[in-house]
Amino acid sequence: MDDQLDNDLRDRIREVFDNYEDTTADEGWLLLRERFPVQEKQRRPVFLWWASAAAVLLLFLSIGLWIASNKNNTNDHAQITAAKPVKPALPQQNSSADSNVQNVAPAQPPVITKQSPATNLAANNSTQQSATKLNPAGNASVSSANVLANNSALNKKANNAIVNQPATTVPAFTPVPVTPAATNPVNAIAKAITPAVQPGDNHVSNVLPGKKADSANAVLPQTNTQQFANTPAVQSPINNNPAKTPPVNPVPSVVKVKPKTSSMEALLASDHDQPKKPDMETDDRRVKFSVYAATFFNYAKGSQNQINAGAGFTSDIKLSKNLKLSTGLALAQNTLNYNKNQPSNGVAAVSFSPSLSTAYNTMADFSKVSSTPSFKNYNANLIGLDIPVNLKYEFNPQKNDTYISAGLSSGTFINEAYTASYSYPGLAQAAGVQAQTSDETTHKSFNSFYFAKTLNVAFGVGYPLGKSNKLIIEPFLKYPLDGLGSQQIKFGAGGLNLKLNFTTHKK
Amino acid sequence: MHPPPRITEEEIVRQCKQGSLKHQELLYKQFYGYAMGISLRYSLNRDDALEAVNDAFIKVFNAIGGYNTDKPFKAWLRTILVNTAIDRRRKDLKFQLNVELDNAAPIRSNMGPVDNLNAQDILKMMVELPTIQRTIFNMYEIDGYDHDEIATTLGIPVSSSRVYLSRAKERLRTILRKEAQNHG
Numbered sequence: 001m002d003d004q005l006d007n008d009l010r011d012r013i014r015e016v017f018d019n020y021e022d023t024t025a026d027e028g029w030l031l032l033r034e035r036f037p038v039q040e041k042q043r044r045p046v047f048l049w050w051a052s053a054a055a056v057l058l059l060f061l062s063i064g065l066w067i068a069s070n071k072n073n074t075n076d077h078a079q080i081t082a083a084k085p086v087k088p089a090l091p092q093q094n095s096s097a098d099s100n101v102q103n104v105a106p107a108q109p110p111v112i113t114k115q116s117p118a119t120n121l122a123a124n125n126s127t128q129q130s131a132t133k134l135n136p137a138g139n140a141s142v143s144s145a146n147v148l149a150n151n152s153a154l155n156k157k158a159n160n161a162i163v164n165q166p167a168t169t170v171p172a173f174t175p176v177p178v179t180p181a182a183t184n185p186v187n188a189i190a191k192a193i194t195p196a197v198q199p200g201d202n203h204v205s206n207v208l209p210g211k212k213a214d215s216a217n218a219v220l221p222q223t224n225t226q227q228f229a230n231t232p233a234v235q236s237p238i239n240n241n242p243a244k245t246p247p248v249n250p251v252p253s254v255v256k257v258k259p260k261t262s263s264m265e266a267l268l269a270s271d272h273d274q275p276k277k278p279d280m281e282t283d284d285r286r287v288k289f290s291v292y293a294a295t296f297f298n299y300a301k302g303s304q305n306q307i308n309a310g311a312g313f314t315s316d317i318k319l320s321k322n323l324k325l326s327t328g329l330a331l332a333q334n335t336l337n338y339n340k341n342q343p344s345n346g347v348a349a350v351s352f353s354p355s356l357s358t359a360y361n362t363m364a365d366f367s368k369v370s371s372t373p374s375f376k377n378y379n380a381n382l383i384g385l386d387i388p389v390n391l392k393y394e395f396n397p398q399k400n401d402t403y404i405s406a407g408l409s410s411g412t413f414i415n416e417a418y419t420a421s422y423s424y425p426g427l428a429q430a431a432g433v434q435a436q437t438s439d440e441t442t443h444k445s446f447n448s449f450y451f452a453k454t455l456n457v458a459f460g461v462g463y464p465l466g467k468s469n470k471l472i473i474e475p476f477l478k479y480p481l482d483g484l485g486s487q488q489i490k491f492g493a494g495g496l497n498l499k500l501n502f503t504t505h506k507k
Numbered sequence: 508m509h510p511p512p513r514i515t516e517e518e519i520v521r522q523c524k525q526g527s528l529k530h531q532e533l534l535y536k537q538f539y540g541y542a543m544g545i546s547l548r549y550s551l552n553r554d555d556a557l558e559a560v561n562d563a564f565i566k567v568f569n570a571i572g573g574y575n576t577d578k579p580f581k582a583w584l585r586t587i588l589v590n591t592a593i594d595r596r597r598k599d600l601k602f603q604l605n606v607e608l609d610n611a612a613p614i615r616s617n618m619g620p621v622d623n624l625n626a627q628d629i630l631k632m633m634v635e636l637p638t639i640q641r642t643i644f645n646m647y648e649i650d651g652y653d654h655d656e657i658a659t660t661l662g663i664p665v666s667s668s669r670v671y672l673s674r675a676k677e678r679l680r681t682i683l684r685k686e687a688q689n690h691g
Binding site for chain 2: 006
């Protein structure tokens with residue numbers, strides 16, 4: 001009897017409380033949110049993750065480029081210092097010339113044949129080009145006979161080669177009166193050579209005005225032939241006189257003729273100026289590339305402003321002195337949050353209505369009672385692929401990097417996610433239950449393409465970052481000309497681009 | 508806009524694992540009634556029950572990443588809820604262990620036969636039980652714990668668990684019979 005009562009009571013309690021319904025879920029949730037607010041904040045970093053990642057990427061990229069550019073500079077200096085230990089082993093007469101040699105052939109191994117100008121060009125490019133420009137009188141007319149005669153051991157002192165060379169008639173030397181030559185090492189060499197010119201020194205012919213030299217091609221082989229002078233392959237005739245064989249000297253013989261030590265300072269000083277020349281040339285590039293990270297607010301009528309981020313690259317095509325065409329590709333996240341409001345455009349508003357009846361199905365787990373849902377909030381999350389085409393006007397491209405740009409954007413959305421939430425006030429009144437549903441539709445992979453529907457306006461200021469890069473701070477505004485995405489929501493963006501430009505800064 | 512897909516319990520749990528606040532809310536509201544039904548049986552009053560429910564859901568949200576979706580969510584939630592409610596009443600439980608059981612006041616209710624009992628009637632009956640008896644009765648009879656588990660959870664001997672259960676059932680029978688006489 002007691003057991004039966006116990007069992008009946010137990011079954012009744014289970015039945016009642018397993019199906020227990022409570023109307024205070026919303027209040028309970030609010031209380032829980034007060035005590036457990038951390039979850040909401042945890043989503044913020046997810047939105048800002050892109051910005052952080054892009055900023056870190058940009059930072060590492062700029063540091064890497066800065067280090068790389070510094071490395072190039074230090075390599076030039078390293079070549080100079082690496083050759084310096086050789087100096088003490090040389091006779092004093094050649095000491096200054098040894099330093100100068102690096103400008104002509106820095107650490108180049110001896111080349112046997114003439115067909116290697118390209119090889120030498122890699123190492124001697126800047127110097128040789130300078131030589132071409134500043135020393136048009138220089139030439140490659142050194143005869144092969146002279147070259148062969150000049151061949152000596154790799155470590156042979158140039159003087160020996162000079163002594164053993166067939167005599168070449170050398171008229172009085174006149175320095176080339178090219179203005180920048182004062183700072184050019186080759187010209188300095190020429191000047192330094194002047195008083196030391198000796199008959200029979202065919203190397204001096206490089207700077208002889210009477211010789212023919214029209215182009216860099218003419219100069220390059222000439223430089224190479226000077227290096228031949230130290231080639232072991234033909235050293236035997238020169239080595240016949242071991243008494244004249246100097247200690248180790250990997251320096252080509254061409255510049256060892258120069259005895260003047262006073263020119264060395266000028267050469268070293270001029271050497272520091274050399275790397276700037278290619279920079280000036282790169283400034284004239286017609287296309288410049290940049291990468292950038294953007295942090296911005298999305299705005300739309302009725303929506304709360306949402307912080308978002310993006311990244312991309314741009315290429316600037318020079319149209320005229322002050323005008324450039326800027327285009328590129330950007331990936332950006334756009335989020336909109338409408339509380340108690342629907343997007344103002346027609347398509348989005350209509351799209352809610354049909355879903356109202358079906359939205360209830362989502363909440364079938366909560367209640368069996370139907371009611372008319374009321375709109376609660378609406379979220380849109382769009383990951384866009386933006387292709388801007390802007391005209392950029394630089395105020396003074398020679399002196400600074402301040403500009404304004406304006407243009408239009410086209411593009412598509414890689415992913416579109418729209419979430420509408422509804423509440424059921426009728427349900428709450430009828431059954432004492434207030435439930436909420438979520439209606440989510442996701443359009444994936446380039447659902448629509450928009451053409452020139454966003455107006456871009458930006459203002460940029462560039463700052464030098466290293467020797468070959470610029471950091472550009474660019475506030476921008478994107479104004480919607482029409483609805484975007486599958487829901488045709490008119491939204492814009494305003495924020496800041498941090499742009500890294502892979503070109504030189506203006507002088 | 509396309510008709511939204513029906514959100515299943517598994518989908519809600521999966522989204523909660525990814526930290527979706529909206530789905531946490533959905534989960535909370537979907538299982539709120541069920542949770543309150545459990546919590547009320549272990550708590551002194553409604554406010555106490557609600558706090559226990561919220562404490563339990565906070566534990567659920569924090570630990571849902573490690574939840575095995577192969578097992579029923581309700582069972583997992585029930586375990587967390589019972590433990591949370593007991594933890595909140597643990598001081599009372601220890602105190603009640605030394606209380607003379609027969610000092611409980613007689614119930615005043617208008618409840619009828621067992622089949623007609625509603626949630627309020629049952630809760631009124633249970634309030635008449637000492638906390639330790641109510642807890643053990645709920646754990647054993649309603650929530651399916653055995654005496655070993657109850658003894659471990661409450662930190663009491665297994666024999667004590669049996670005794671308290673026996674006394675709880677006896678007390679409930681007494682209450683029911685008195686009420687039956689009152690209505691009879």
